[in-house]
Amino acid sequence: MEKYSVIMAGGGGTRFWPLSRRRMPKQFLNLTGRDIMVNETIDRITGNVPRENIFIVTNVSQAEAMEAAVKGRLKEGRILAEPAARNTAACIGYAAAVIRKKYGDGVMCVLPSDHYIKAKEAYGEVMEFAMKLAEETDRLVTIGIKPTKPATGYGYIKYNKKVKEVGYTIGTASQKRIAAYEVSDFVEKPNLPAAKSYLKQGCYLWNSGMFVWKTSVILRYFEELLPDVYECLMQIEEAIGTPGEQETIDRIYPKIPKISIDYGIMERADNVIMLEGDFGWNDVGSWDTLDAVYDTDENNNVVQGDQIHIGSKNCIAYGSKDRLIATIGLDNVVIVETEDAILVCDKSRTQDVKKVVELLEEQGREEYL
Amino acid sequence: MEKYSVIMAGGGGTRFWPLSRRRMPKQFLNLTGRDIMVNETIDRITGNVPRENIFIVTNVSQAEAMEAAVKGRLKEGRILAEPAARNTAACIGYAAAVIRKKYGDGVMCVLPSDHYIKAKEAYGEVMEFAMKLAEETDRLVTIGIKPTKPATGYGYIKYNKKVKEVGYTIGTASQKRIAAYEVSDFVEKPNLPAAKSYLKQGCYLWNSGMFVWKTSVILRYFEELLPDVYECLMQIEEAIGTPGEQETIDRIYPKIPKISIDYGIMERADNVIMLEGDFGWNDVGSWDTLDAVYDTDENNNVVQGDQIHIGSKNCIAYGSKDRLIATIGLDNVVIVETEDAILVCDKSRTQDVKKVVELLEEQGREEYL
Numbered sequence: 001m002e003k004y005s006v007i008m009a010g011g012g013g014t015r016f017w018p019l020s021r022r023r024m025p026k027q028f029l030n031l032t033g034r035d036i037m038v039n040e041t042i043d044r045i046t047g048n049v050p051r052e053n054i055f056i057v058t059n060v061s062q063a064e065a066m067e068a069a070v071k072g073r074l075k076e077g078r079i080l081a082e083p084a085a086r087n088t089a090a091c092i093g094y095a096a097a098v099i100r101k102k103y104g105d106g107v108m109c110v111l112p113s114d115h116y117i118k119a120k121e122a123y124g125e126v127m128e129f130a131m132k133l134a135e136e137t138d139r140l141v142t143i144g145i146k147p148t149k150p151a152t153g154y155g156y157i158k159y160n161k162k163v164k165e166v167g168y169t170i171g172t173a174s175q176k177r178i179a180a181y182e183v184s185d186f187v188e189k190p191n192l193p194a195a196k197s198y199l200k201q202g203c204y205l206w207n208s209g210m211f212v213w214k215t216s217v218i219l220r221y222f223e224e225l226l227p228d229v230y231e232c233l234m235q236i237e238e239a240i241g242t243p244g245e246q247e248t249i250d251r252i253y254p255k256i257p258k259i260s261i262d263y264g265i266m267e268r269a270d271n272v273i274m275l276e277g278d279f280g281w282n283d284v285g286s287w288d289t290l291d292a293v294y295d296t297d298e299n300n301n302v303v304q305g306d307q308i309h310i311g312s313k314n315c316i317a318y319g320s321k322d323r324l325i326a327t328i329g330l331d332n333v334v335i336v337e338t339e340d341a342i343l344v345c346d347k348s349r350t351q352d353v354k355k356v357v358e359l360l361e362e363q364g365r366e367e368y369l
Numbered sequence: 370m371e372k373y374s375v376i377m378a379g380g381g382g383t384r385f386w387p388l389s390r391r392r393m394p395k396q397f398l399n400l401t402g403r404d405i406m407v408n409e410t411i412d413r414i415t416g417n418v419p420r421e422n423i424f425i426v427t428n429v430s431q432a433e434a435m436e437a438a439v440k441g442r443l444k445e446g447r448i449l450a451e452p453a454a455r456n457t458a459a460c461i462g463y464a465a466a467v468i469r470k471k472y473g474d475g476v477m478c479v480l481p482s483d484h485y486i487k488a489k490e491a492y493g494e495v496m497e498f499a500m501k502l503a504e505e506t507d508r509l510v511t512i513g514i515k516p517t518k519p520a521t522g523y524g525y526i527k528y529n530k531k532v533k534e535v536g537y538t539i540g541t542a543s544q545k546r547i548a549a550y551e552v553s554d555f556v557e558k559p560n561l562p563a564a565k566s567y568l569k570q571g572c573y574l575w576n577s578g579m580f581v582w583k584t585s586v587i588l589r590y591f592e593e594l595l596p597d598v599y600e601c602l603m604q605i606e607e608a609i610g611t612p613g614e615q616e617t618i619d620r621i622y623p624k625i626p627k628i629s630i631d632y633g634i635m636e637r638a639d640n641v642i643m644l645e646g647d648f649g650w651n652d653v654g655s656w657d658t659l660d661a662v663y664d665t666d667e668n669n670n671v672v673q674g675d676q677i678h679i680g681s682k683n684c685i686a687y688g689s690k691d692r693l694i695a696t697i698g699l700d701n702v703v704i705v706e707t708e709d710a711i712l713v714c715d716k717s718r719t720q721d722v723k724k725v726v727e728l729l730e731e732q733g734r735e736e737y738l
Contacts, residue, residue, distance in 0.1 A: 018695070310724050319711075324737055326387070326725045329715035333702070337711055342688075344713055346698035355679050356695045368693055 118280025487649025
């Protein structure tokens with residue numbers, strides 16, 4: 001069965017201000033020093049999915065920039081532009097409808113565009129297993145991440161028991177054992193005591209937002225669990241490839257009920273299976289997570305750019321080669337330097353970066369947005 | 370008797386890096402938002418001393434920049450260039466010799482070029498009293514500053530009793546009482562317990578480095594207490610106004626023994642009298658002192674430039690209008706932004722800014738020096 005990948009890249013992302021801006025959301029940032037995040041996501045999945053089968057769903061306002069950013073990586077027509085942001089169920093359903101209409105049924109993996117994965121080989125093995133499972137069992141496969149700490153910034157997925165698919169031969173040579181679990185519950189971001197309890201109990205994984213299923217299977221779930229969304233999707237699917245395609249999308253898409261795939265389908269489906277991923281995943285949700293991406297110096301500082309640190313520790317300093325950043329005696333401070341703006345933030349307060357952006361919006365300071 | 374002012378402006382000053390550089394030492398900085406410090410010093414004393422009698426002593430390497438910086442403020446030939454830095458005794462003795470040779474005896478006040486004074490009127494009154502005292506009594510007058518906190522960054526001067534000159538009519542209308550004391554001891558920068566004890570004892574003032582005396586009187590003290598220095602000064606004085614003046618200065622000056630006026634004369638003279646100044650003096654010795662110069666916001670932050678502060682307190686943020694500085698959740702942090710470098714420093718560590726400069730010197734990074 002043909003394999004497809006749908007990369008969700010419609011996020012606005014204010015939490016990496018001042019590096020991220022309206023025209024430069026997180027998926028366009030090179031936070032890893034290698035490439036922009038969406039290109040890393042594309043390249044990472046090409047071991048499992050042919051390039052010509054990789055799609056990106058993004059907002060129409062970002063579509064042109066996305067075309068330019070991924071140039072040469074994707075085949076023409078693989079960027080699907082949403083006329084409006086309608087949450088992840090709409091985004092995924094739209095992509096599934098396009099794929100089924102144009103190519104028939106297939107296995108599709110759904111990937112966020114802006115996450116970091118350290119161990120690409122291990123990632124590829126999990127994805128390969130996930131696709132085989134989806135193809136052979138008609139189940140909804142989700143990738144859970146083995147927690148490394150009691151994170152409060154992630155959702156958790158609770159499982160009850162391992163299923164028989166545990167232990168799977170990947171490729172020809174290696175015999176990999178990847179755990180697969182029956183899912184019992186999806187849990188919102190917990191507070192710290194709850195997160196600690198989850199780790200202690202040992203039957204929780206982080207919700208990575210990565211899913212694998214057949215297009216026909218997920219669309220059947222839309223029909224069953226989200227009939228209003230499904231009706232819109234079917235109107236769009238019918239118009240695909242006709243002269244009225246764009247008009248229909250522009251008219252119907254903004255009416256699709258706003259609901260997340262987790263809330264609308266994953267939490268309600270009886271058929272979800274979870275694979276355990278342990279490949280150095282991080283959603284890179286805010287500046288303080290950069291220490292998961294970069295090696296730190298002997299004082300646990302992440303140092304990117306031209307810098308001098310005297311007696312500073314546990315800091316994240318992200319600058320350029322053009323300007324020198326010098327710090328003295330800091331602890332747990334994030335410093336970000338861009339051409340027109342500087343952020344200095346206590347490391348425990350990086351979630352509040354969006355407050356700066358809100359304030360700039362209130363003040364109408366477009367040059368910084 | 371004619372009045373003269375000698376402004377000492379030869380300092381190198383690394384403690385305001387990255388704003389201060391080799392070619393831009395502290396006296397050239399506009400740290401107050403009004404004018405560069407040396408110009409503020411000039412303008413402040415013009416209420417007491419005619420402009421044409423104001424001299425600046427600086428290093429020959431800074432002389433040209435100084436000419437440009439004070440342009441229009443001083444008469445020609447009022448910048449005395451030291452061929453080498455030989456500490457404050459040499460600097461003051463040289464100026465005294467020049468003044469005596471060219472104009473005869475007079476009252477001269479010696480002023481650092483890079484201190485901040487908030488209450489200019491009160492300052493002028495103290496200086497007027499000091500000059501009258503110096504003229505009438507032939508004593509060495511020093512200005513002590515009434516301490517406002519147990520500062521460890523200043524030297525202290527101990528006094529034993531008020532002298533009869535207390536209470537002096539300034540000008541025609543106001544009857545000002547300015548305390549004058551017999552000096553008993555000069556004390557180096559103390560540790561905190563000692564500083565607290567000084568404040569409790571109440572018989573200590575801060576050593577401001579401002580002095581007033583007759584040129585003839587101070588030169589007599591050079592002759593008595595620093596005969597080696599005096600001999601050099603006399604060779605220079607003899608050459609002043611002759612074709613061999615510059616050659617003599619270049620040859621003799623670098624040989625003057627290096628000693629401070631405090632150590633060489635003030636601490637050893639039997640004739641010192643101290644006036645109490647209470648006019649918002651601050652030596653602005655490092656970035657953390659800026660809160661003495663500027664009003665703070667409601668969270669005790671000094672904010673200079675285009676900035677947004679969310680939940681930050683007790684910070685000093687010094688930037689420009691061209692780039693935005695945003696901070697979140699900081700406490701006691703100094704942030705300085707310049708075109709090519711950024712400093713972020715714990716407020717208690719601003720003395721270590723010079724370590725950054727030393728490191729840059731070691732690394733041969735001339736562009737930042």
